[in-house]
Amino acid sequence: MSRLVVVSNRVAPITEGEPAAGGLAVGVLDALRAEGGVWFGWSGEIADGAEPLPNPGRDVGRITLRTIDLSRRDYDEFYRGFANGTLWPVLHYQMGLARFDWTEFAGYNRVNALFACSLKSVLRPDDLVWAHDYHLLGLAEALRKDGVENRMGLFLHTPFPEPGVLMSVPAHAALVQAMAAYDLIGFQTEPDRTAFADYVLRQAGGAAPGDGRLAAYGRSFRTGVYPIGVHVDAIRAEAEAQANRREALRLRVNLQGRSLILSVDRLDYAKGLRQRFVAFERFLADTPAVHGKVIFMQIAPPSRSDIQTYREIRHELEAEAGRINGRFADVDWVPLRYLNRSFPRAALMPLYAEARVGLVTPLRDGMNLVAKEYVAAQDPEDPGVLVLSQFAGAARELDAALVVNPYDEAGVAAALDQALAMSIEERRGRHAAMLDVLRTNSLDAWRDRFVADLRAG
Numbered sequence: 001m002s003r004l005v006v007v008s009n010r011v012a013p014i015t016e017g018e019p020a021a022g023g024l025a026v027g028v029l030d031a032l033r034a035e036g037g038v039w040f041g042w043s044g045e046i047a048d049g050a051e052p053l054p055n056p057g058r059d060v061g062r063i064t065l066r067t068i069d070l071s072r073r074d075y076d077e078f079y080r081g082f083a084n085g086t087l088w089p090v091l092h093y094q095m096g097l098a099r100f101d102w103t104e105f106a107g108y109n110r111v112n113a114l115f116a117c118s119l120k121s122v123l124r125p126d127d128l129v130w131a132h133d134y135h136l137l138g139l140a141e142a143l144r145k146d147g148v149e150n151r152m153g154l155f156l157h158t159p160f161p162e163p164g165v166l167m168s169v170p171a172h173a174a175l176v177q178a179m180a181a182y183d184l185i186g187f188q189t190e191p192d193r194t195a196f197a198d199y200v201l202r203q204a205g206g207a208a209p210g211d212g213r214l215a216a217y218g219r220s221f222r223t224g225v226y227p228i229g230v231h232v233d234a235i236r237a238e239a240e241a242q243a244n245r246r247e248a249l250r251l252r253v254n255l256q257g258r259s260l261i262l263s264v265d266r267l268d269y270a271k272g273l274r275q276r277f278v279a280f281e282r283f284l285a286d287t288p289a290v291h292g293k294v295i296f297m298q299i300a301p302p303s304r305s306d307i308q309t310y311r312e313i314r315h316e317l318e319a320e321a322g323r324i325n326g327r328f329a330d331v332d333w334v335p336l337r338y339l340n341r342s343f344p345r346a347a348l349m350p351l352y353a354e355a356r357v358g359l360v361t362p363l364r365d366g367m368n369l370v371a372k373e374y375v376a377a378q379d380p381e382d383p384g385v386l387v388l389s390q391f392a393g394a395a396r397e398l399d400a401a402l403v404v405n406p407y408d409e410a411g412v413a414a415a416l417d418q419a420l421a422m423s424i425e426e427r428r429g430r431h432a433a434m435l436d437v438l439r440t441n442s443l444d445a446w447r448d449r450f451v452a453d454l455r456a457g
């Protein structure tokens with residue numbers, strides 16, 4: 001069988017025998033561990049004058065890790081610039097936070113070509129290339145220009161916006177044309193796939209012969225929907241096995257019977273933290289009966305902190321958290337706990353299980369694995385309630401959650417009230433329905449379906 005070669009912006013640091021953190025890393029590693037293969041990407045190192053050849057390979061079990069370094073200019077123009085300064089906000093419908101610069105777009109293409117050139121040196125003729133995410137929209141086109149004819153697939157972890165939104169990026173036409181060089185493009189949800197197809201049909205004069213296939217730019221390629229999932233049983237086992245860990249015990253003692261509302265997000269404006277803080281404030285203002293009885297804990301490990309918009313949101317949230325606590329806290333109660341750091345995964349799972357409410361309200365999200373992890377971690381006999389943004393990809397599957405509009409403070413506040421008052425019968429019913437979906441659309445199913453479709457062509 002053909003060898004699997006996974007390409008992502010970063011190769012996650014992995015150690016044999018240890019679980020990986022994050023959905024992409026877990027999903028990809030399982031596939032590679034099962035079949036053997038190569039994982040290729042940026043090392044995380046910045047080295048000026050770096051060669052386009054990959055660093056010496058490192059084998060972890062049956063997986064070979066191949067990395068390249070980036071120069072400072074590559075990092076600035078490709079990573080901080082076009083990928084995270086332009087594409088990320090636009091893909092998440094945050095056009096007001098996007099900037100655009102043709103030099104950065106050229107840097108993005110240059111790094112995609114660098115990846116291609118370096119990857120070519122390790123590729124065998126029948127390897128399957130599986131690229132991940134918005135950093136690598138141009139990889140297949142660059143490989144094909146280098147004469148590589150392997151089968152290539154792309155899975156986009158983020159949303160794909162409607163054509164009118166995408167077109168706010170001046171380079172939109174070149175971007176979509178480059179994507180068409182893949183043989184298979186996978187999306188998290190049907191609306192993402194449809195938005196992409198709309199662009200190809202209406203803006204690029206393409207055709208849709210059926211079965212997700214599109215014809216445009218002189219090529220024919222497939223599109224499909226592959227919702228990423230989680231390992232349901234492993235998460236519940238982790239939540240239980242670690243239930244007596246020191247942090248979980250400390251938390252339980254500290255809660256003193258109060259209800260915990262929990263949010264866990266990378267610190268990113270697309271996750272809707274500012275709107276969520278305001279909705280929680282509204283909930284406290286509207287519901288005096290809960291004062292002293294609930295605690296909202298926001299875990300938000302910093303991310304991309306060398307990008308200005310990320311520094312700004314961090315400052316804003318610190319101020320908001322202080323203001324809300326200043327307004328409502330009492331001598332023996334602080335309503336909002338804002339933890340600006342990351343936790344080991346083993347500590348996170350029992351926290352999920354302890355929380356009465358999982359509050360997941362991104363402004364846009366490709367999927368949102370925290371929502372799925374929260375559901376998987378619950379005790380089926382006494383589960384908590386998921387409050388979920390309608391703009392998370394996960395809301396397409398988890399419609400038994402309390403689905404809210406993250407821009408509607410009053411609506412989110414009302415959902416919190418409803419969640420905390422919900423009967424055990426209703427909680428069990430909603431949880432069982434969501435668990436069924438999680439089992440069907442598991443992480444294994446995501447990976448197996450994508451790889452099978454890529455192989456089938």
Ligand code: GDG
Pocket residue numbers: 021022023024157158228264265266299301341342343344345346348365366367368369370371373
């Ligand atoms: C992208 C898309 C899509 C978070 N804090 C800590 C921690 N985490 C883990 C969570 C979860 C992962 O990070 C975050 O995944 P999400 O899906 O919520 O969000 P993104 O990072 O934006 O991921 C997203 C995903 O790709 C997969 O396709 O769902 O839409 O944006 O697993 O548990 N893990 C640890 N400590 C923390 O403090 N250990």
